[in-house]
Amino acid sequence: MAIIVNLDVIMAKRKMSLSELSERVGITMANLSILKNNKAKAVRFSTLNAICLVLECQPSDLLEYKE
Structure with missing residues (x-):
């Protein structure tokens, strides 16, 4: 069993880079x-x-469970 994080998919849909998300969320890259x-x-x-x-x-949208 595994929890899959689809952060990259959502970021791509929003056309947002990791650095922009980091800056806006306040979390390190x-x-x-x-x-x-x-x-x-x-x-x-x-x-x-x-x-x-x-x-x-x-x-x-971010988290998905897969066996």
């Missing part, structure tokens, strides 16, 4: 990169909230 590349072990709700606010999406 390194931490966003870890999340984007599915290397994160956890994500804070405050981080998820900030990303959803900036990208105008729902958490379900």
Whole structure:
């Protein structure tokens, strides 16, 4: 089982770069990169909230469960 982070897909749809998202969310590019590349072990709700606010999406747009 795995949780897949579709951050790169949503960013592409919004035509937003990692650096722009980092600046607007207030999270380092390194931490966003870890999340984007599915290397994160956890994500804070405050981080998820900030990303959803900036990208105008729902958490379900970003997170997907696959067996």
